[in-house]
Amino acid sequence: MEEQKVHFNIPPFHPKAFGYMEDAVARQKICGDGFYTGKCTEWMKARTKAAGALLTTSCTHALELAALLSGIGPGDEVIMPSYTFVSTADAFVLRGAEAVFVDIRKDTMNLDETLIEDAVTSRTKAIAAVHYAGVSCEMDKICQIAEKYQLKVIEDAAQAMMCTYHGRLLGTSGITAVTASMKRKITVWEKAAQFF
Numbered sequence: 001m002e003e004q005k006v007h008f009n010i011p012p013f014h015p016k017a018f019g020y021m022e023d024a025v026a027r028q029k030i031c032g033d034g035f036y037t038g039k040c041t042e043w044m045k046a047r048t049k050a051a052g053a054l055l056t057t058s059c060t061h062a063l064e065l066a067a068l069l070s071g072i073g074p075g076d077e078v079i080m081p082s083y084t085f086v087s088t089a090d091a092f093v094l095r096g097a098e099a100v101f102v103d104i105r106k107d108t109m110n111l112d113e114t115l116i117e118d119a120v121t122s123r124t125k126a127i128a129a130v131h132y133a134g135v136s137c138e139m140d141k142i143c144q145i146a147e148k149y150q151l152k153v154i155e156d157a158a159q160a161m162m163c164t165y166h167g168r169l170l171g172t173s174g175i176t177a178v179t180a181s182m183k184r185k186i187t188v189w190e191k192a193a194q195f196f
């Protein structure tokens with residue numbers, strides 16, 4: 001069998017990407033909401049079948065938008081895994097909410113779905129599910145609990161773009177924040193180059 005190498009922290013970069021960057025400059029719009037933003041948004045919507053897609057400059061920003069859209073504010077509590085990137089918590093703490101950390105599972109490093117219900121209080125407004133390293137949280141169980149207590153589900157899919165759970169793309173169960181960058185599975189450029 002041919003040896004497969006998984007390069008750690010070496011971002012894949014498609015040679016066509018340079019051409020698109022030149023083209024963006026030639027179109028005289030290199031800030032957001034330009035020609036390529038439109039293309040990427042269309043691709044994202046078609047691929048995920050999500051009702052809407054909005055490109056942000058980072059997952060941190062996407063999480064902050066998710067917190068705003070959820071109407072999270074002072075006095076609210078948001079349940080999240082005790083092991084995650086700081087932006088997951090910051091997004092809600094910046095709105096005045098309290099981050100309620102729930103322990104993770106040893107096997108997946110994700111939120112332990114069996115511990116979530118004990119952390120729910122009358123102030124809980126949302127569950128932030130982080131899909132660590134492309135491995136899905138138990139979304140069926142999480143959505144069940146959310147429905148029972150009328151909570152919002154916010155998926156932090158920073159590390160799980162285009163990964164699936166029971167055939168469903170991660171990030172399509174709740175309000176979603178997704179990103180792709182050098183640290184993660186794919187880069188934006190690679191995805192863009194595949195599409196155009």
Ligand SMILES: Cc1ncc(COP(=O)(O)O)c(C=O)c1O
Pocket residue numbers: 057058059060061084085087088130156158159179180181183
């Ligand atoms: C789980 C998780 N959430 C959010 C982020 C923030 O993403 P960004 O660096 O695009 O702001 C990261 C970054 O590593 C992450 O791993």
